[in-house]
Amino acid sequence: MGSHDFVNSHSIFANVYSYMGRPLTRDADAADVFVIGLPYDLGTSGRSGTRGGPGGIRAASANLRWEERRWPWDFNVFDRIRVADYGDLEFSTGNHEALFGQVESHYGELLAAGKQVLSFGGDHFVTLPLLRAHHKQYGPLAMIHFDAHTDTYKEDDAVYNHGCMFYHAPREGIIDAGKSIQIGIRTEYTESRHEFEVVSAAAANDMSAAAIVERIRQRVADSPCYLTFDIDCLDPAYAPGTGTPVAGGLTSDRALKIIRGLQGINLVGMDLVEVAPCYDHAEITSLAGATLGLEMLYLLGANRGP
Secondary structure, three states, X not given: OOOOOOOOOOOOOOOOOOHHHOOEOOOHHHOOEEEEEEOOOOOOOOOOOHHHHHHHHHHHHHHHOOOOXXXXXXXXXXXXXXXXXXXXXXXOOOOHHHHHHHHHHHHHHHHHOOOEEEEEEOXXXXXXXXXXXXXXXXXXXXXXXXXXXXXXXXOOOOOOOOOOHHHHHHHOOOEOHHHOEEEEEOOOOOHHHOOOEEEEHHXXXXXXXXXXXXXXXXXXXXXXXXXXXXXXXXXXOOOOOOOOOOOOOEOHHHHHHHHHOOOOOOEEEEEEEOOOHHHOOOOHHHHHHHHHHHHHHHHHHHHHOO
């Protein structure tokens, strides 16, 4: 390495290009886990702007770089797993199918090579093509879903809508609704319309984090599991920068404790979506997204062991 080459930086203000200062590369041999941005918000039904999510999360992650390890973990995740930033997938503006093609191509190659991916949206619709890609590699998936909305709404006249993914996914055989659970829901839902177990925000806020984790473990068991986190699961006090904020959500502390408690679950894919920096204040939402993403990486590190 030359004296002027870039290295992983602990700086919170210099060379803020990648998530957590990880190397920028698309070489599948360079890492065990790749971070990929999906700057897509064409499925948005509320306020647009989540196309800026990946960039906002990366920028906010600089505030987390100075720690040698993320508290309260007892190891540095980057000593256990090689993590690289793959950059953002590109697609023609307004061309939904182009995004699907990009996901199928890039994720297909990485997953087939035994890599894992942490994805940053973008609106929540991106989870549908992500689930399809992971299903091709792992078969039917259990799902852990954090959100204010169930996203099980039938949209006959709006196929590309960020509220219909989990209506379509079970019907496509991608996820097993009987092994899936939703946490933080606080908008209209009727359990008879779907088989997902629901822990509403009102219930979750009255339960201990450990009790919620136990509900999750009982539901997903040892199935290959996909974790999707819509930032509007958090109360707007902790995540104002999102397209469809709903009062009465989880605190960032409670969400982090739940995520941290998922050690040992067979996580095969993860995403964090719906961060909209244009509505944020003091990077509150982007920082929450960056921190939750880091906790997810620590889960992978903990599952792999020393």
